Amino acid sequence: MAEPRVSDAERELFGGPLRYDMGWSQHEHATLDLTMMSALRSMPALVGATLRMAWTADRRALVAVAVSEVGQGIAAAVGLLAVNAVMHALLGGTGSAVERLHALLPGLIAAGAVAVVNSALAAWSTSRAGRLEPVVERIATTQYLAAATSVELEAIDDPDFRRLVDIAQYGPASARRMIGACVAALNGVISLLTTAGVLTVLHPALLPMLILIAAPRGWGAMRVAQERYVSVMSWIEHVRAGRLIGNLLTERSAAQEVRVHAVGAFLLGRYRRMAESAEAEQERLASSKALTEWVAAALSGLAMTATYGTMFWLITGGHMSLAVAGTAVIAVRTGSASLGALVMNVNQLHEESLYVRDHGRFLEQAARRAIPEGGAPVPDTIEEIVLDRVTYRYPDRDTPALDRVTLTLPMGTVTAVVGENGSGKSTLMKILSGLLLPQDGTLRWGGEDIRGLDRSQVFDRVCLLTQDFQRWPVTAAMNIRLGRPGHDASPQDLRSSVDYAGAGPVIAKLPDGLRSLLARVFRGAIELSGGEWQKVGLARTHWRSSTSRADGVLIVDEPTSALDPEAEIEAFDRIRRLAAPNRAVVLVTHRMSGVRHADRIYVLDHGHLAEHGTHDELMAAEGRYAAMFAAQAAQYAPAGSIPNPASPTVADPSGP
Numbered sequence: 001m002a003e004p005r006v007s008d009a010e011r012e013l014f015g016g017p018l019r020y021d022m023g024w025s026q027h028e029h030a031t032l033d034l035t036m037m038s039a040l041r042s043m044p045a046l047v048g049a050t051l052r053m054a055w056t057a058d059r060r061a062l063v064a065v066a067v068s069e070v071g072q073g074i075a076a077a078v079g080l081l082a083v084n085a086v087m088h089a090l091l092g093g094t095g096s097a098v099e100r101l102h103a104l105l106p107g108l109i110a111a112g113a114v115a116v117v118n119s120a121l122a123a124w125s126t127s128r129a130g131r132l133e134p135v136v137e138r139i140a141t142t143q144y145l146a147a148a149t150s151v152e153l154e155a156i157d158d159p160d161f162r163r164l165v166d167i168a169q170y171g172p173a174s175a176r177r178m179i180g181a182c183v184a185a186l187n188g189v190i191s192l193l194t195t196a197g198v199l200t201v202l203h204p205a206l207l208p209m210l211i212l213i214a215a216p217r218g219w220g221a222m223r224v225a226q227e228r229y230v231s232v233m234s235w236i237e238h239v240r241a242g243r244l245i246g247n248l249l250t251e252r253s254a255a256q257e258v259r260v261h262a263v264g265a266f267l268l269g270r271y272r273r274m275a276e277s278a279e280a281e282q283e284r285l286a287s288s289k290a291l292t293e294w295v296a297a298a299l300s301g302l303a304m305t306a307t308y309g310t311m312f313w314l315i316t317g318g319h320m321s322l323a324v325a326g327t328a329v330i331a332v333r334t335g336s337a338s339l340g341a342l343v344m345n346v347n348q349l350h351e352e353s354l355y356v357r358d359h360g361r362f363l364e365q366a367a368r369r370a371i372p373e374g375g376a377p378v379p380d381t382i383e384e385i386v387l388d389r390v391t392y393r394y395p396d397r398d399t400p401a402l403d404r405v406t407l408t409l410p411m412g413t414v415t416a417v418v419g420e421n422g423s424g425k426s427t428l429m430k431i432l433s434g435l436l437l438p439q440d441g442t443l444r445w446g447g448e449d450i451r452g453l454d455r456s457q458v459f460d461r462v463c464l465l466t467q468d469f470q471r472w473p474v475t476a477a478m479n480i481r482l483g484r485p486g487h488d489a490s491p492q493d494l495r496s497s498v499d500y501a502g503a504g505p506v507i508a509k510l511p512d513g514l515r516s517l518l519a520r521v522f523r524g525a526i527e528l529s530g531g532e533w534q535k536v537g538l539a540r541t542h543w544r545s546s547t548s549r550a551d552g553v554l555i556v557d558e559p560t561s562a563l564d565p566e567a568e569i570e571a572f573d574r575i576r577r578l579a580a581p582n583r584a585v586v587l588v589t590h591r592m593s594g595v596r597h598a599d600r601i602y603v604l605d606h607g608h609l610a611e612h613g614t615h616d617e618l619m620a621a622e623g624r625y626a627a628m629f630a631a632q633a634a635q636y637a638p639a640g641s642i643p644n645p646a647s648p649t650v651a652d653p654s655g656p
């Protein structure tokens with residue numbers, strides 16, 4: 001695949017041209033995959049898959065479509081035979097003009113009746129296909145969404161898989177369109193077969209000529225489709241990058257910097273340049289398409305001239321009657337029209353099938369990377385959760401985010417994990433909650449290795465409040481209830497969680513209390529501040545933990561970053577209170593004041609466990625923890641000890 005010529009703006013913003021680096025484009029057979037023959041070879045399987053989906057969706061509708069299409073094909077053949085009878089009566093008949101007109105009547109009536117039957121069958125097929133199409137799209141979309149939600153988190157973090165997730169989203173709409181294209185192609189094939197049959201009966205030389213007329217158009221349409229697909233694939237990253245810039249300019253989160261830093265005008269200029277390079281590609285495609293279609297039409301026209309020439313020669317040589325020639329002209333015209341339509345439909349099928357293939361590839365990969373179902377049940381009583389020399393490295397990283405980390409979380413205790421940015425705290429939380437599996441070492445829940453446990457049961461025992469917890473665009477009540485969606489809850493049931501999180505005043509301020517919609521995207525919805533959202537998040541966590549009696553773990557990752565000092569002290573106090581005999585609490589935070597009361601504190605440093613102990617032990621050890629604690633305490637030291645701004649510690653870039 002040729003490297004697209006992209007704008008300077010893309011290099012400037014993204015450090016180089018963005019590449020579509022999905023598996024197949026690096027594959028040595030990538031070009032082969034896009035040739036016409038391989039497309040044609042893979043099409044029956046893809047059409048078969050779509051038809052199987054249609055069969056599952058509504059087999060009666062599918063059978064109705066097939067029957068009506070076959071019926072239309074037969075009607076077309078009968079219609080041609082009726083035309084032939086008319087031609088014979090008109091051109092080959094004897095007797096007076098009135099007698100010949102009378103002889104025409106049966107043929108004309110038959111042709112009229114066939115036309116009526118044909119249109120009724122076409123209407124039936126349209127209505128049944130209309131029923132089938134949305135169902136197929138729904139099934140394909142549901143498969144896509146179910147597969148996307150069932151894969152391991154590691155797959156979601158994998159850029160290659162993310163791209164596949166992106167591209168496969170077009171599959172369901174293509175599967176829908178494939179139904180229409182399949183129906184039209186079936187129609188084309190049947191009417192072509194019947195026309196070909198009639199033509200062969202009329203004269204054997206007419207059939208090859210019909211094929212000769214339509215072949216160039218078929219070649220042209222396939223070539224155009226193939227070029228377009230290759231272009232879409234090589235340009236997809238660039239188009240996405242342009243769209244990303246466009247979205248940033250309109251997004252609420254960027255609105256302030258867009259204005260104050262004048263990023264708006266800057267990015268708009270880059271957007272324009274990126275869009276221009278994409279337009280140049282569109283223009284190139286259009287020119288290439290025009291040339292291909294022109295060559296195809298010219299070749300087809302030449303074949304048509306040769307056909308009429310041959311017919312003229314056959315008639316003058318007495319090898320063909322005028323009536324047969326008349327029918328043949330009509331049959332060649334309708335035949336080449338249906339062959340042309342068939343080629344267009346096969347071409348559309350080819351194009352759509354490429355997207356359906358991506359959808360299929362995604363489903364296949366998602367199935368391979370899915371969280372395994374089943375496994376041993378998680379023991380009801382767990383004394384502790386143990387991490388034993390666990391190592392984890394992200395797929396696109398050279399160094400491990402966690403390197404042989406060992407820690408123990410006894411039930412009924414509060415464990416704090418501290419460390420600098422990027423030291424591996426969030427990764428550790430993902431391992432503990434079963435979202436990521438250790439690549440080396442073991443995680444044991446009550447003595448059982450997590451690899452052998454039923455993961456859905458592990459998740460059921462985990463309460464998770466992450467720093468980027470989900471702000472669902474639903475009501476306040478539902479935002480809390482989604483902590484355990486399977487558990488019914490009236491606003492009254494949620495009250496204790498609201499009170500626990502100190503979210504009472506936040507809810508009281510909302511126009512409809514817990515029934516208020518929390519999403520700016522909808523009319524009448526309210527937006528909360530970061531700290532208010534954190535209280536709602538805490539209420540959700542409480543709701544989840546209060547609806548579980550089994551032994552489990554509560555993981556809280558930076559829960560107070562947006563809270564004011566008073567709310568923060570209260571929040572830490574509340575989190576500590578969540579420790580219960582059946583629960584181990586793990587707290588990740590940069591706020592050292594929040595961890596000093598933890599039963600045990602672990603300090604992470606570049607993925608390694610640097611030290612652990614109680615606050616007093618770690619302070620006495622005077623290691624990393626003591627240094628971090630002292631650094632934060634110094635911020636609250638008397639004003640005199642704050643460095644003088646006149647003597648900056650960081651060099652001024654504008655200085656000499």
Ligand SMILES: Nc1ncnc2c1ncn2[C@@H]1O[C@H](COP(=O)(O)OP(=O)(O)OP(=O)(O)O)[C@@H](O)[C@H]1O
Binds near residue numbers: 395423
């Ligand atoms: N999805 C990911 N893909 C690749 N690397 C990642 C991913 N998430 C984290 N990392 C890397 O793993 C290392 C540990 O990250 P992690 O988020 O666990 O740190 P952290 O201690 O939670 O940081 P912070 O305090 O900033 O939240 C970092 O070097 C980070 O860049």
